[in-house]
Amino acid sequence: MSNRGVRNLFVFGSLFFFVIFIALTVDTMKKIDKRAPEITEEVDQGKKLWHKYDCIGCHTILGNGSYFAPDLTKITVNKPEGYLEKFLVHPRKVKPSAAMPELGITPDEAKKIVAFLDWTSKVDTNGWPPKPVLAAYRMPQIPGVTVYQKYNCSACHMIGGIGGTSGPDLTHVASRKPDIEWHKRHIRDPQSVVPSSAMPPFPQISDEELNQLADYLITLK
Amino acid sequence: MKYESQKIAQHFYTFAILLFFVQVLVGLIAALQFIWPDFFLLKFNVIRDLHINALVVWLLLGMMGATYFVVPEESQSELWSIPLAKFQFWATVVAITAVILGYIWMGFDPQANKYIFGTLLLNEGREYIEAPRWADWLIALSVILFLFNNFMTMYKSKRWTGIQGTLLGGLTFLTLMYLPGMFYTKSMVKDQFWWWWVVHLWVEGSWEIIAGALLAFMLMKVTNAPRHVLERWMYIEVALVLFTGILGTGHHYYWIGTPKYWLWVGGIFSSLEPIPLLLMVWDAFRTTRKHRVISNRLGLFYATSHAIFNFVGAGLWGVIHTLPQVNKWTHGTQITTAHGHLAFYGAYVLLVISMIYITLPLIRGVTEFNTSRGYRSFWWMTISMVFIVLSLTGAGMVQTYMERLVGLDYVTVKANYNLWFWALRAIFGLGFVYGVFLFVLDFFKLGREPVEAAAPANVSETTA
Structure with a gap:
């Protein structure tokens, strides 16, 4: 094949795949909101605070982020109610060994951040994170x-x-x-x-x- | 060097490698914070923001510098406007410095990161694209000025070579793909969906196109191989990069709340992504073997290493965890960190360094230079990076097993079972910093010190 031929293959082939990608993107955009609860004003404000405090600079969410601190996708499912609100405001008072610094988060902001995290925990993530399969530690049967x-x-x-x-x-x-x-x-x-x-x-x-x-x-x- | 305007490349290289040094220094601090979270004045998030942003920016600046060298050479003319190129350089330096100072400010006072007119003042809180919106516009403007200057140079000369056409295409694609990161979405799922458009289509799309074009240029420069053969292979490589890479974006859409069909799309296309990278390795070796007139052995050595580690880091270390069946367990673990480190090192760090070693002697007007430090720097950096990546891979495997399969707590695994992996990573990180220091030193000394008799192009020194 001549150089012009391979060049055309490159240009038009890439365009072809990009068009498919855009079509899939359009379809995905239509479906995303149905796979998660409604976004309330409080959830949106919580998300804005998530960005303000650069939470992703240490944590991952939906598995993406910094790998330095726990993934927060299902955090509100795993922690009892009320715990996170307290932890976010004074992390090291609640848990002295915590690596998380005091960021100056107010109790009101903490509530909004938790609302946002609670929203994320309800997103249909195709079963991620998976449930541990080997959790067979034998505790006494009492x-x-x-x-x-x-x-x-x-x-x-x-x-x-x-x-x-x-x-x-x-x-x-x-x-x-x-x-x-x-x-x-x-x-x-x-x-x-x-x-x-x-x-x-x-x-x-x-x-x-x-x-x-x-x-x-x-x-x- | 044939054209006065090619000197502008050196400005970009200088700022790029200074940022490279900053990147690895803060990287070392971050590595130590994995062991002692309170080590250093700034917290991990700010240190990491600096680490990854310096990376992206210095590579981009390096590629810009390389482009300013390649385009006049390929167009056989001076740049359309040298003052514009200089303005673009200094404007970029000012904007980047302002962003860095903003991150540091936020590190000392998290509350300083306020919402102004609906956007954050200092840090957008989105990985890799943390730069605030005002800086986004400045960066976009800088890239547009840069593109315009190069386009006008090509347009005026009317010499449309395959290499510079591809380079221009890659850079235009890069500019366009910055835009999906510049709007707010209420849904975190949509946020991450568009965020991957930027991140994935940069590093596994436009940057690989630029890499393909620059690799072809370098091979042509150092081996004198005929242009039509190099360009044909370049087209095939970049075509396969995009055929696999565009839909390969799907491997980021498995678990973020997007429909299930992405498991198929992402799994199939991303599994094919290593093929073009392997082709680049073969291309580098075939060209070298066929055309034995090598004018710059050190440059070729780095260029070939770039091809190899691009394949190993981006290709192999990516493909091991790209299938959804595997990724379900490894997603969000240190396996990704390991892949990220080797992929960036192989695909882009070595690429920019090889461009520097091939073009800098020409810019400084020297035909021979001491290569010993360049080789030593390579081995310090590469051996250290390989062990950093092995440490992180080990940590990732332990994490996947302990946390995902057994169900232990994240913090327990990080603090107890992975502690020694963090220690190893920090030790090899120090080795990497030393390698980069040697490279920075070499950059400033290249062509400016007397050439030792046996030093130039002496391959036996590679083990030094």
Whole structure:
């Protein structure tokens, strides 16, 4: 083929693929909004704050970003209500080991950012991030563990290396807090015993469940 | 050097490599912040913004400089306007410096990044295109002036060579693809959709076209290979880059809230993306073998390395995680970081450095120069980069397993299981900084120090 021929192949071939790409883009634009909840004014303001504080400079969202701090796509599903609002305002008061700096986020701004993150968590992402397939850590089959799992305590707390890092590690919690009554009060209303705590209260937990959970916690020495 | 206007290339090269040095210095700080988040006055986000923006800008400036060298040579005439080129250079320097100072200001006072007339003053908070909107316009204006000057040069000379036509096409495409990043969307999904138009169609589209044109030019310069053969292969390469790369954008549309058909489109086309890159490697070796009259061995050495690492970094390290079945687990992990580092190094860092080594001696009017430092710099940079990438790949594999498959917490994996990978990355990062330092030194000394008798073009020194 002559050079003119390959040049034409390059120019018109590329245009051909670009036209297909534009057609797919048009189709995608029509479908995107149906794959996510409605964008309220609060969500939009939250997104603007997301940009203002350059959150993507450390975090990823929908898997894209900086890989330095946790992905936030499903963060509102994984953290209890109220926790993120507190964390965003004073990250290191809520979690002393946090790498996140104090950015001067106000409580009102935090609420909007959480609304935006909550919107993102509901986007249909074709099943991403995938659920872990090997999460088979064997915890003792006792009632307290069932309660622990029912209230998703491992979203924030860790026992034996498994679980989140937002709250204190509970692997040896009984060595620090051996008093069973302290645990019961703390679970029902954390701020009544630890005023700076960002853990939400659990008034919905039944007395029986509370006893079972506290019995389990004081075995963790 | 035949034309006075080609000297303008040196201005661009100088600012480019100074930014390169800044880029790797802040890169080292970022690497240490993975171990100690509070290390340094500025937080990680600002350091990373500086790291990736300096990268994009210095490569762009390097390519602009290279273009100012190539176009007069190909048109066989002076540039249409040298004062315009100089103005464009200084305007770009001022705009970039203002953006950098803005990032640093924001680092000390996050609240300074205010909304003014609906856009952010200092930082748009969108990866790679953090530059605020006012700077976007200045950058676009600079690129348009640059394009116009080069277009007029070609237009006046009426010598439309394949190389400069392709170069102009690539640069026009680059300018157009900056625009999808310049509007606000309420939906984060649409935000990322258009953002990838800019990011992907730059690095896997327009930049690869520019790379193809510059590679053809360099091979022609140093091996004296006939133009029609080089241009034919160039067309085939850039055609395949776009045939695979445009729809290959789909590999970014798997998990961001876009329809499922992108899994097919992205999976198929992005799997083919390494093919043109392999063709470029073959092209470089074939041309060198056939035409043994090599006028600038160091330049050719860098150009060939560019072709190889473009294929390895952008091609192979990309294809390992491009299928949706794999990407579902690796998306958003350090595997991507590893790919990003080697791809940028191979595809563009080595490209711009090879253009500098091939054109700078001509600009400075020297036929021989000491090559020893150039080779040493290559080995320090390349060996360090390979190990940085292996460390990050290791970290990514551990992260994929521990976090995605076992379900451990992100912070646990980062702080405990990957700690030693961060340490390795920082150590090799220091090696990389030293390699870049050697290169910067060489840039300023090239042709300005006495030539040692045995030094020029002595391949045995490559192991020094």
